[in-house]
Amino acid sequence: MPGTNLTRVEAQQRAKLLTVDSYEIDLDLSGAQEGGTYRSVTTVRFDSAEAGGETFIDLVAPAVHEVVLNGRPLDAAAVFQDSRIALSGLEQGPNELRVVADCAYTNTGEGLHRFVDPVDQQAYLYTQFEVPDARRVFASFEQPDLKATFQFTVRAPGGWTVISNSPTPEPKDDTWFFEPTPRMSTYITALIVGPYHSVHSSYENAETGQSVPLGIYCRPSLAEHLDSDAIFEVTRQGFDWFQEKFDYAYPFAKYDQLFVPEFNAGAMENAGAVTIRDQYVFRSKVTDAAYEVRAATILHELAHMWFGDLVTMEWWNDLWLNESFATYAEAACQAYAPNSKWPHSWTTFANSMKTWAYRQDQLPSTHPIMAEINDLDDVLVNFDGITYAKGASVLKQLVAYVGMDEFFQGVQAYFKRHAFGNTRLSDLLGALEETSGRDLKAWSKAWLETAGINVLRPEIETDEHGVITSFAVRQEAPALPEGAKGTSTLRPHRIAIGFYDLDEASGKLLRGERVELDVTAAESTQVNELVGKRRPAVILLNDDDLSYAKVRLDEQSLAAVTEHLGDFESSLPRALCWASAWDMTRDAELSTSAYLDLVLSGIAKESDIGVVQSLHRQVKLAIDLYAAPSHRDALLARWTEAALTHLRTAEAGSDHQLAWARAFAATARTPEQLDVLDGLLEGSQTIEGLAVDTELRWAFVQRLAAVGRFDESEITTEYERDRTAAGERHAATARAARPTPEAKAEAWASVVESDKLPNAVQEAVIGGFVQTDQRELLAPYADKYFEALRTVWDARSHEMAQQIAVGLYPSIQVSEETLARTTEWLSSAEPSAALRRLVSESHAGVERALKAQGADA
Numbered sequence: 052m053p054g055t056n057l058t059r060v061e062a063q064q065r066a067k068l069l070t071v072d073s074y075e076i077d078l079d080l081s082g083a084q085e086g087g088t089y090r091s092v093t094t095v096r097f098d099s100a101e102a103g104g105e106t107f108i109d110l111v112a113p114a115v116h117e118v119v120l121n122g123r124p125l126d127a128a129a130v131f132q133d134s135r136i137a138l139s140g141l142e143q144g145p146n147e148l149r150v151v152a153d154c155a156y157t158n159t160g161e162g163l164h165r166f167v168d169p170v171d172q173q174a175y176l177y178t179q180f181e182v183p184d185a186r187r188v189f190a191s192f193e194q195p196d197l198k199a200t201f202q203f204t205v206r207a208p209g210g211w212t213v214i215s216n217s218p219t220p221e222p223k224d225d226t227w228f229f230e231p232t233p234r235m236s237t238y239i240t241a242l243i244v245g246p247y248h249s250v251h252s253s254y255e256n257a258e259t260g261q262s263v264p265l266g267i268y269c270r271p272s273l274a275e276h277l278d279s280d281a282i283f284e285v286t287r288q289g290f291d292w293f294q295e296k297f298d299y300a301y302p303f304a305k306y307d308q309l310f311v312p313e314f315n316a317g318a319m320e321n322a323g324a325v326t327i328r329d330q331y332v333f334r335s336k337v338t339d340a341a342y343e344v345r346a347a348t349i350l351h352e353l354a355h356m357w358f359g360d361l362v363t364m365e366w367w368n369d370l371w372l373n374e375s376f377a378t379y380a381e382a383a384c385q386a387y388a389p390n391s392k393w394p395h396s397w398t399t400f401a402n403s404m405k406t407w408a409y410r411q412d413q414l415p416s417t418h419p420i421m422a423e424i425n426d427l428d429d430v431l432v433n434f435d436g437i438t439y440a441k442g443a444s445v446l447k448q449l450v451a452y453v454g455m456d457e458f459f460q461g462v463q464a465y466f467k468r469h470a471f472g473n474t475r476l477s478d479l480l481g482a483l484e485e486t487s488g489r490d491l492k493a494w495s496k497a498w499l500e501t502a503g504i505n506v507l508r509p510e511i512e513t514d515e516h517g518v519i520t521s522f523a524v525r526q527e528a529p530a531l532p533e534g535a536k537g538t539s540t541l542r543p544h545r546i547a548i549g550f551y552d553l554d555e556a557s558g559k560l561l562r563g564e565r566v567e568l569d570v571t572a573a574e575s576t577q578v579n580e581l582v583g584k585r586r587p588a589v590i591l592l593n594d595d596d597l598s599y600a601k602v603r604l605d606e607q608s609l610a611a612v613t614e615h616l617g618d619f620e621s622s623l624p625r626a627l628c629w630a631s632a633w634d635m636t637r638d639a640e641l642s643t644s645a646y647l648d649l650v651l652s653g654i655a656k657e658s659d660i661g662v663v664q665s666l667h668r669q670v671k672l673a674i675d676l677y678a679a680p681s682h683r684d685a686l687l688a689r690w691t692e693a694a695l696t697h698l699r700t701a702e703a704g705s706d707h708q709l710a711w712a713r714a715f716a717a718t719a720r721t722p723e724q725l726d727v728l729d730g731l732l733e734g735s736q737t738i739e740g741l742a743v744d745t746e747l748r749w750a751f752v753q754r755l756a757a758v759g760r761f762d763e764s765e766i767t768t769e770y771e772r773d774r775t776a777a778g779e780r781h782a783a784t785a786r787a788a789r790p791t792p793e794a795k796a797e798a799w800a801s802v803v804e805s806d807k808l809p810n811a812v813q814e815a816v817i818g819g820f821v822q823t824d825q826r827e828l829l830a831p832y833a834d835k836y837f838e839a840l841r842t843v844w845d846a847r848s849h850e851m852a853q854q855i856a857v858g859l860y861p862s863i864q865v866s867e868e869t870l871a872r873t874t875e876w877l878s879s880a881e882p883s884a885a886l887r888r889l890v891s892e893s894h895a896g897v898e899r900a901l902k903a904q905g906a907d908a
Contacts, residue, residue, distance in 0.1 A: 054134065055183070072097055078203070087155075090153060095192075100143070104141040104143075105139045108191065109183070115152045118131070120148050161187065162178065162180075162184045162187030175245035180241070180319075183238070197237075203242065216232045217229045251267075261301075265306050268309040273334070286308070314326060331348065334775075339706055340661035348381075355373070358376045364473065364474065369474075379443040382396045415532045416891060416892050420498065444599040448597055449494070460486040465482040503528065507544070508602075511605055523578060526576070549590075549594030552588050586607075601631070616632075643673045646673055647690060703740025705740070716750045725760055729760065748769065748773075758790065785819060787815075788820070817858035829861070857893065873897070
């Protein structure tokens with residue numbers, strides 16, 4: 052039985068038979084304040100290529116009342132099974148189907164999510180349909196290549212707002228009648244319903260006379276924190292840059308951005324109605340890195356209006372191209388758009404996206420960028436570091452390979468040729484071959500159809516005067532992780548090589564020489580243009596981060612970087628060296644102790660706040676998981692004292708001060724250190740410039756709860772100060788973090804033994820439950836995890852089950868016993884391919900930690 056799955060073969064067969072024309076969707080949400088179910092009436096018109104053909108339409112619903120095909124009533128009880136309504140006896144040419152069902156509100160972030168704000172007790176709704184969840188709201192042919200127009204009619208409580216892909220009409224008798232959309236895929240349709248607060252403006256293009264209405268929405272309880280001017284500014288920057296580069300006017304009637312509660316992802320590219328997690332409406336002070344990430348999210352979704360919405364993949368095997376293009380475009384817009392606030396975005400890209408990609412590409416689940424997606428279960432676990440980050444990294448290299456102008460000329464041709472249609476990768480590559488004159492078939496085969504990372508090392512010979520007599524780039528293709536499919540391969544790389552020397556006057560490492568070249572798909576590539584030049588202090592392969600590869604420094608460069616990493620004048624080479632050091636630590640080539648030495652020697656000079664915050668996270672992870680257990684306490688003590696010193700000496704009110712406050716709170720452990728947190732909360736201690744605001748207070752409370760200083764009374768007192776949805780989540784985290792058997796049992800039961808928690812609260816409880824300094828207390832839950840996992844996976848929705856499968860895996864129990872228990876479960880439990888993948892990835896994380904601990908011994 053198919054359950055809720057759909058195979059690619061089934062989708063191909065259905066697309067061969069059907070052409071879908073239009074949907075009319077009538078939803079009665081007038082009872083949304085009370086919840087439960089709602090009436091959904093769908094009329095879909097489609098053509099069949101065959102007389103008497105058979106197919107099915109997708110629907111996930113508690114009850115189906117009517118199914119009428121071409122005026123012929125069908126027995127709903129007989130034709131509706133396993134999320135499908137069977138349709139037989141189709142007429143050749145036009146057909147009309149009407150389905151009347153009761154659909155359910157959800158609290159999982161899938162389908163039509165319903166949330167009640169504790170501040171005003173009002174319900175707020177929004178849809179989330181990617182990958183296959185439009186079928187939870189209306190009957191649909193749920194695959195991206197069956198595009199159609201969509202006309203929504205929605206009844207909702209009086210005084211509420213209803214937003215969809217088409218502009219919002221004036222309601223008549225609390226009913227909103229929307230105009231039909233352009234042709235689009237089911238997964239980018241949307242409804243957002245509730246008493247939302249809104250701010251409106253427009254994008255104006257003086258040259259063309261174009262005017263696009265813009266809207267920003269959030270719950271009224273967040274309105275005081277909504278910095279709409281900043282959001283509109285980034286949005287307009289994106290409109291200017293994308294329309295110029297794509298040479299295609301924005302294709303929809305308006306552009307709304309809706310900050311919604313309990314959102315599972317960062318955002319979703321619903322056509323003209325983008326939903327964004329409302330944590331991006333900042334309630335408290337955050338660093339500039341948070342604003343940069345929010346801007347990147349805004350630009351990512353805006354880029355999708357063209358690449359993904361206007362032109363859409365035929366099937367989910369090209370999901371990578373959809374997400375990689377938007378990820379590349381967001382960074383490129385920030386880097387190159389006039390007056391961008393974040394022209395250093397490629398530093399952030401190297402620091403975050405590349406690190407994510409390298410980590411993902413070394414797991415047993417690594418796969419080619421162009422993954423084989425056989426069914427929906429495959430795609431649901433493929434929103435990963437390969438699909439987003441490696442894909443975008445490879446696109447960045449492709450731009451360097453074909454030229455930026457040629458790249459965007461190809462993209463322009465692609466949009467014009469396939470507007471409102473569906474495509475495959477070959478359609479884009481064909482357009483790029485036309486504009487660049489490059490044959491991309493070999494490039495595509497090497498980069499998109501194979502898995503794994505190459506390692507690039509310089510091989511340098513000099514004479515007695517320090518003049519280079521021979522220079523080569525050696526390329527390695529390490530074996531893929533055990534269990535990964537395929538074989539490793541050497542690839543062509545477009546890279547730059549930078550020469551850096553220490554400037555005595557400024558004390559900075561400055562680049563004095565740069566060459567750009569193609570590294571061949573061979574073990575060694577000679578670089579003759581560097582012969583005869585004086586050897587500098589640092590030679591950096593893949594300077595400017597054009598390619599996707601691990602980079603290793605030669606011995607002399609490594610020595611200079613170890614002493615002067617913080618002295619690079621530019622942020623990007625610093626980020627590349629930091630990333631290389633972290634990669635070496637993860638690969639057990641550099642001990643955690645040595646990594647901590649390196650960070651403490653250079654972090655004070657690191658000006659990029661995003662890099663600083665990444666280093667904070669990486670140091671904590673390294674000490675928690677990669678340090679030899681006998682060294683861990685000493686390393687934690689050293690790091691925490693350093694964090695407190697930096698907190699006290701950082702510039703008052705600066706981003707660095709706030710980042711160090713959070714880093715200190717994350718590992719404070721001695722009575723004296725905990726007294727600092729307690730004092731800052733009470734106000735008996737102060738640090739000049741540090742505002743202990745709502746979010747920072749919760750960080751302190753959660754740490755004090757985790758070490759046993761705070762219990763229910765203190766947590767409740769803090770929640771009384773912050774009776775909001777965010778306060779509920781923070782309090783749930785603090786309660787689950789308490790170091791008592793009773794607190795752990797209560798948290799475990801609420802997540803594993805009950806399915807009542809909404810998605811965001813479940814995530815918060817899991818985050819509090821797992822504390823790296825509570826290994827002994829949590830040890831018994833390793834067996835409980837494996838005993839419950841299969842049952843939980845089979846019973847819960849995908850998002851909820853994945854939170855549990857990943858979040859509660861005993862990752863902090865770094866031992867051979869954990870590996871053996873995991874292996875035994877994998878061999879006996881018969882998990883689905885998706886669950887097997889998630890557990891295998893966690894197993895690989897413990898394997899890596901054990902090796903790293905060995906290197907630190």
